[in-house]
Amino acid sequence: MEKCREILKNRHQYAREWKKRTGGKIIGYYEPYMPEEVVYAAGVLPVRLLAEHEPDDVTDRQMYGNCACSRDILNQFIRGRYDYIDGIINAEGCQWMLNAFQTTLNNQPTLFNHYVFVPDYVDGKTSKDVMYSELKVFKTALEKWVGKTITDEALDDAIEVYNTNRRLMRQVYELRRADHPVILGSEAMDMVLASQIMDKREMNQILKEEIPKLADRKPVVDKGVRLMLIGSETSDTELEKLVESLGANIVIDELCTGSCYFWNEIIPQFDRLMAIALRYLGRPHCALKDNNWRRRPAHIHQLYEDYQAHGVIIAKQIYCHPHGTDNWMIWKFLRERNIPFHYFERDTTLPHEETRLRMEAFINMIKPDLVYK
């Protein structure tokens, strides 16, 4: 657990050491719909670009109104924190991330780059054909860049490594269902975030070693209030730690950088690219992709019930439009089911005092219900 936290904290150092060790290239990506397996099969390490909350006095020149995540990623590129990145990929997601992608390229035009169009209409009859076509184009572009063919064997290997990681993370999350979990929300989130910036093979090794040890851990008994976290992507565990300091525990999430990242596996089939296409189109919907058949409410509700949460925290990044537009529907179904929730807006930094007041009030509001249950 500590190892994941350390790697996450020193992510740039980890990446530089990986490059030195393997001689490989690193690709940064903005959206969870980026088909990582194709990149990994090319021998390139895909690294999720995450915000780091460094004071920003350089992006105003080029950006306005962006969410803090996208703005901070650009901030880091301009400051040279990502100087080890050899290329950037954007898979169709939200416009702010596209903006960050495009502006970074305007600043650093020599970076390898590619745009993968992932249909917003993920459920359409011909959407999988579009996705499949895009993966073929992407694979060709990658092959040209790395100077070698991405073989079926390499794809099979990448799919297996990634599927293994997903299964192992599901095992970690399963442990959080317990009445008294052995793992805190911040710890679990550290692991998920670390898995997005690490070589999955190495991460799998850590998980295989750590998961058995978790069985010997003392269960957490002093955090009686179980909460679910949904909303915009996060890149740290400040909120989780704050909640824990107030006697509660986040037992499950429905975040792009959290459970949605690993929730479903690739079902292998002969046509590897189609298998990958179907997995990415079929994963738990990001707010931006939850357009036609509204899957998010059902998925959120199921997780809420399965993990026996007592309440929901909706933490939306300010200026996050997909989540802001989904909000009304999420509130509606939570209200209809009498599920307590607290909504607030996040920014570059988590305003500590203000957030603490909110969380304290929400947790205390739920506590009497638990006593009387």
Next chain:
Amino acid sequence: MVKQKWETRPLEVWNKAKELRAKWQKSIVTASSEKVLLAQGNVNWAVGFPALRVIEDNPVGAMMANRNDAFSRKCRLAGEIEGWGREICGYQLNCWGAMYLGHLEDGSPFPMRDMVIPFPDPCDQHTKRGQAPMDYSPIPRWQANFPLYTGPRDPEREKAMIEDKVQCTLQMIEDIERIYGQKFDDEKFIEAMKLSRKIHAYAREVSLFMRNIPSPLSVKDLYSFYTIGGLTKLDPEETLDLWKSLRDEVEWRVKNCIAAVGTERYRWMETHPPPWHFLRYYRYMEKYGAVCIGSQYSHMMAGAFEFTEDGTWAPRDMFGSFEDKPIRTREDAIRAMIGEDARGHNFKVDEVIRPYAVCEFARAYKVDGAILPLWRCGVGCTVTRKEQGLRLSQIGVRVLHYEGSQPGDRTDLDENRLLDMLDTWMESQGLRKLED
């Protein structure tokens, strides 16, 4: 009395446009009583159905902002109470707030939508448009994609994207026929497609005429027309007639040096919609002899821009290569409508992928300055705006940025501050007001 350099005259065809817009608004309000289906969305093929009208929350939200601020605010509050982020698109908050309240500004019932056909667009808000009525009441919704990719056009890559668009559209039409029992009139649709081409041709000419010095129209004049046939869909013949009349009158104005602003000495452009409740800032700028010739957004009635063969930056013929291809079937018409470029109307694509396209527009329309609003609540309105400002500055166009919420939301727009900023901008360029 300020000395005018050129003669000015009101547009004669303006009343006709006003009539048509009023007709369209009435058709939306009476749709239900006329037993006509109302679709949230904006698709060209809706004309093929005998009893289907389309409407988007834009321009509804924009019109609300322009006409009745007090009601707009009530609507936004109604939206926020339901959970809409405060900083979400003002057009949506206005329109769906009215839906939650159950009535329009005049007290008449809110025209509930019968189905949702989204308007595919790279803007995140557009992608999720129509979710509000769909989540509010059980109505069917369809979805389509707006393909996007970076780099030069790749026709091979676009095959799957175009096929997807065609199939989605065909599916939508079939579904509507099946669910609502309305027969789609292919002939009428094909005819409308052909008329569309003529409408675009007139709109292109109007757009090109605005490059003239003095400009025969200001963008404020253009706003009375630019949605007609696009966001506000009317009878194609009437629409064609209006655009022809406008084209004829603008051509006459150019030949006779009739200006939109008689003291024109400074030309400026903008990007994206203005604050609809504060259009008087155009008149304020005219006190400096400054005329606004519009933006790629307001010129979108003319279609996508491109470099023509002689190297000029101009709206292109959207139907170009289909001129020689017969349009006989529904699918032929849909393919002609979608075109061969999967990436759709280019001004949006240009903003996202090529912020410097705005420089080409600036050069073509001979602008001295550009006012680029920063709409903090409009993702599609604001993305790349600062970069565009930098690029315009690099080619010698003076740029002013001002902040607000969103064109349909006056909450954060400090009107007095904006006027002060306009004074600072003009005076720092050595221009003082010609009139008070």
Next chain:
Amino acid sequence: MITAGIDVGLENLKIVILKDGEIIAAGSAPSGGGKRGKRVAELWEALLKEAKLSRGDVNKIIATGQGKTDVGFASDKVVEAVADAHGARFLYPSATSVVDIGADQTRVVTLGEGTRVLEVVLNQKCAAGMGLFLTRMAGRLDMTLDELSGINADGNTGLRVNDTCRVFAELDALGWLNRNASREEVARAVIEMVAVRINAILNDKIKPAINSTVLFGGVSRNSALVSALRRRSGINFLISDRAEYGCALGAAVLAAE
């Protein structure tokens, strides 16, 4: 020739009287909110008395600043950016930019030939009111503005306050005090936040030159902020002892042209 420039700011009025290119009187007073017009007239009379002049001796008066329309007796009005340009070139003939940080507004003016303005960048709303914010935070930290100005802004601190919104920043600062952080550490975090916001404006459009950028405005007297800003931006600001009168001076210079 005797001319005067009157800068009516949100918090303070500044007046400068020039005679044949020399400053013969300068003074400031709180603007007084709704009583601005009255306060202008009072300060004007006081300065005339100090300079041993009567109203009729002054050939031309130009008003500038947010409240310029309150100066009914001014011959003309000019926007602040133009006044800044004239003031900067008067004090530093080879200046290429001027940064004016006031109570409510921050401006970066890039100068062209003579007193021509090439570009003006104004703060957006989130960076509004930096001067006012410092005044308020000094009060919160139980410090005078001079004490706040005297802190070591370049020392290391792990403390941070929100650097996007000053309302959140204030809440964060109070939170740190509640958690027993020292006033000096919190002050340093606050100063850093203001420096970040202002540096973002300096980095917008045309970055001011390192050795020929003038700093105007009352905030120029805050040594801690100036030091933090120097560190973040790399700019060696030219700061006159008349810096807070820069805009009023520029208006007076313009009046003499």
